[in-house]
Amino acid sequence: MNRLIWKDLDRDARAAALRRPVQEVAQRTRDAVALLLNDVAARGDDALRELTARFDGVVLDALEVDAAEFSAAEAAVAPALKQAMRDAAGRIEAFHRAGMAQPYAVETAPGVVCERMIRPIPRVGLYVPAGSAPLPSTALMLGVPARLAGCREVVLCTPPRADGSADPAVLVAAQMTGVARVFKLGGAQAIAAMAYGSDSVPRCDKLFGPGNSYVTEAKQQVAQGGRVAIDMPAGPSEVLVIADDGADAAFVAADLLSQAEHGPDSQVLLLSDSADLLTRVEQALSEQLRQLSRSEIAAQALEKSRLIQVAALDDAFAISNTYAPEHLILALREPRNWLEKVEAAGSVFLGDYTPEALGDYCSGTNHVLPTAGAARAYSGVSVASFQNFVSVQAASRAGIAAIGECALTLARAEGLDAHANAVALRLEAAA
Ligand code: NAD
Numbered sequence: 001m002n003r004l005i006w007k008d009l010d011r012d013a014r015a016a017a018l019r020r021p022v023q024e025v026a027q028r029t030r031d032a033v034a035l036l037l038n039d040v041a042a043r044g045d046d047a048l049r050e051l052t053a054r055f056d057g058v059v060l061d062a063l064e065v066d067a068a069e070f071s072a073a074e075a076a077v078a079p080a081l082k083q084a085m086r087d088a089a090g091r092i093e094a095f096h097r098a099g100m101a102q103p104y105a106v107e108t109a110p111g112v113v114c115e116r117m118i119r120p121i122p123r124v125g126l127y128v129p130a131g132s133a134p135l136p137s138t139a140l141m142l143g144v145p146a147r148l149a150g151c152r153e154v155v156l157c158t159p160p161r162a163d164g165s166a167d168p169a170v171l172v173a174a175q176m177t178g179v180a181r182v183f184k185l186g187g188a189q190a191i192a193a194m195a196y197g198s199d200s201v202p203r204c205d206k207l208f209g210p211g212n213s214y215v216t217e218a219k220q221q222v223a224q225g226g227r228v229a230i231d232m233p234a235g236p237s238e239v240l241v242i243a244d245d246g247a248d249a250a251f252v253a254a255d256l257l258s259q260a261e262h263g264p265d266s267q268v269l270l271l272s273d274s275a276d277l278l279t280r281v282e283q284a285l286s287e288q289l290r291q292l293s294r295s296e297i298a299a300q301a302l303e304k305s306r307l308i309q310v311a312a313l314d315d316a317f318a319i320s321n322t323y324a325p326e327h328l329i330l331a332l333r334e335p336r337n338w339l340e341k342v343e344a345a346g347s348v349f350l351g352d353y354t355p356e357a358l359g360d361y362c363s364g365t366n367h368v369l370p371t372a373g374a375a376r377a378y379s380g381v382s383v384a385s386f387q388n389f390v391s392v393q394a395a396s397r398a399g400i401a402a403i404g405e406c407a408l409t410l411a412r413a414e415g416l417d418a419h420a421n422a423v424a425l426r427l428e429a430a431a
Contacts, residue, residue, distance in 0.1 A: 001268075001285065003278065003307045006315060018323050020238065020372055021265045021304045026217075033188045033217045040192035045199045051189040058164045063200045065166050065182040070175060073168035085140060085173050088362035092144045095364030100148065100383045111399025115392040120150040121229075123202060124386060125194030126179065127209030127219075128158040131186060132263055132297065134167035135210075137360060141367050141381065142208050143177025149386035154179045155204055157194060159186025187211070188218035195222035203228075208381060210234040210368050213265060231385050232378040235371045236265040239356055240325035240345075242316045242338075243272045247331035248352055249280035253288050255329055256281070256305070257298050258357050264300035269323070270307045271316035278307045317341040324375040327356050344376045397430040404430075 004017055039047040045063065053059050105115040126142040129135050139156065146154045156179045158170050166184050174182050183201055185193055191211075197203025206229040207219055216235035223230045239259040243252050256268040272278050285302070289295050310316045317338070320328060324344035332338055335350040342348055346369030349356050360367045370378035395403070404427040411419035 001270075001282070001302050001305045001307050003282070003309070005309045006319070007311055017306055017308065018269075018319070020267050021236070021301075026213075029213045029217050030221075033214055033221055036188040036214075037192045037195075037218060037221055040189055040198070041196045044196075048185060048189055048193055048198060048200070051187075052160065052185065055187055055189070056159050057162060058160050060160060060164055060184060063183050063185060065171060065184065069165060070171055073166070073171035074175075076168040077172045081169060082172060084362070085136065085169070085176060088137065089140050089144055089173075089176055091362055091364035092140055092366070093148065096145050096148055096366070096383050101387070101389070109399060109402040111396035111402055113394050113399075115394075117390045117392060119388045119390055120152065121206050121386055121388055122151065123153040123155070123204045124151045125204030125207045126154065126156040127190055127194075127207065127211055127215060128156060128170050128174075129186075129209070129211050129215070130159040130161075130167050130170065131212055133294075134158070134170050136167065136169035136173040137367065138209060139170050139173035139179070140177060143174060143179050145366070145381060145383045146208075146386050147178045148383045151386050153181075153202065155194060155202055156182045157185045157190035157201075158182065159190070160184035186215075188214045191215060191218035191222060195225075195228045206230065206386075208368065208385065210237075210371075212236060212263065216371075231368065231381055232370045233372055233374045234368050236267070237262040237327075238267040238269075238325055238371055239327040239329060240269045240271065240320050240323060241329040241331055242313065242320060243270060243274075243277055243281075243329075243331035244313065244333060245272075245274035245277050246333050247272075247277055249277060249284045250288070251352055251355070252277075252281050252329075252331050253284035255331075255355055255357075256285065256302075257288055257292060258355070258360075259327070260298040260301035260305065261292060261294040262297075262301070264297055266301040268301065268305040269325070270305075271310055271319060272307075273310050273313050273316070275309055278309055282307065313338070314341070320345070324370075324373045326369045326371045326375060327359070329354075329356055346370050346375045346380050400426045401430050 103117050108114050124146055128138045156174050158166055193201040194204045194207055208231040216233050219230040222228050237259050241252055259266050259268045292298055321343040326346040328345035329349040347359050347365055359365050366381045368381040404423050407423045408420050
């Protein structure tokens with residue numbers, strides 16, 4: 001990791017310190033993804049099979065998981081893992097249910113009632129990554145809120161394994177949340193399949209889920225067409241830790257590594273006002289890194305990561321708000337007292353005993369979160385992400401009498417005669 005002292009950096013060096021690895025590959029990825037999307041749009045299932053052979057190294061006959069594969073998965077997953085998934089799903093449901101929006105109605109003038117109704121998005125597509133590690137937890141994070149929202153059809157794509165099967169734990173998690181159809185497709189081609197539809201895969205109204213740079217770029221490109229919506233840019237994972245001198249260096253190092261092991265393009269940042277803490281974390285990182293099964297991946301991610309010494313913790317919050325991390329850990333004494341300084345972050349973890357891994361799996365919050373600075377304007381997945389909010393208004397005769405003049409004045413000011421006429425006719429009839 002690079003160690004930096006913030007006050008010694010000029011403007012350019014500060015920008016470089018906060019640059020994400022994913023930004024460096026953007027143009028190459030954009031071009032590659034555009035070609036993949038066009039191919040799937042033009043050739044459907046044939047393109048999907050070819051691209052799966054090229055990128056996942058497996059030739060598939062049927063793209064969809066059938067009943068026999070679901071049963072085999074059910075038998076293959078250990079009871080303890082199933083129980084852990086059930087426990088996690090229960091807490092995810094409790095948290096997400098409590099946050100559900102309610103319909104409401106307001107009388108905005110005598111005889112004028114405005115309402116907001118909530119409707120599930122009919123057909124949604126979920127992406128569950130499995131390139132470098134299958135993530136059954138993501139199936140829970142997407143499937144639980146989709147079910148709470150009441151979506152009519154939930155389709156899930158996840159990359160196939162080398163033997164052509166889907167990851168059994170992903171299948172069990174999908175079934176647990178009531179996902180109806182699972183397709184063995186990964187990367188940009190999976191996103192294209194759900195956005196455009198093919199003979200095998202139904203076209204979806206909105207796409208959800210995290211993934212690598214190809215998946216994230218594909219989601220953004222299909223959304224530009226306007227026919228399909230996406231949850232948010234949820235790309236390569238990142239964490240920013242703000243730690244004080246009292247923080248436990250081993251805990252902080254473990255949290256940094258738990259992000260770094262996601263992939264070489266993950267990014268981890270540590271900000272502290274204590275040079276001593278930074279040194280202790282450096283030592284803990286090299287000790288813990290050696291023991292990880294994914295140490296090679298984590299080491300690559302660490303190369304692009306930074307330990308930054310700040311003059312005061314207030315500076316750390318200013319940097320964090322500019323960076324807008326997906327995950328923000330406050331390894332501080334009295335962390336709640338600092339919470340109001342947080343302006344932009346996907347999910348916040350308070351204190352020494354709240355590792356980010358809890359939010360990844362089972363505290364109850366969602367782990368599908370905005371990355372690459374998108375947390376400045378996007379929020380993590382919630383039940384509302386799977387719903388449409390439809391407004392309704394009803395005016396009685398008394399209602400149009402009360403507010404008709406207001407509409408007339410505005411319509412005339414905008415020079416829209418037909419608008420004015422539609423109101424004037426009713427005003428005369430209601431008089
Ligand atoms: P993935 O499923 O996203 O991607 C695997 C697919 O990428 C493959 O099936 C293949 O089709 C495609 N691919 C690979 N190389 C390609 C190439 N050269 N050209 C075109 N397509 C190619 O799995 P992954 O790679 O393990 O990535 C998962 C990502 O999800 C990680 O970066 C992780 O950090 C991120 N993540 C983010 C969040 C979040 O909420 N933001 C949550 C969990 C995971």
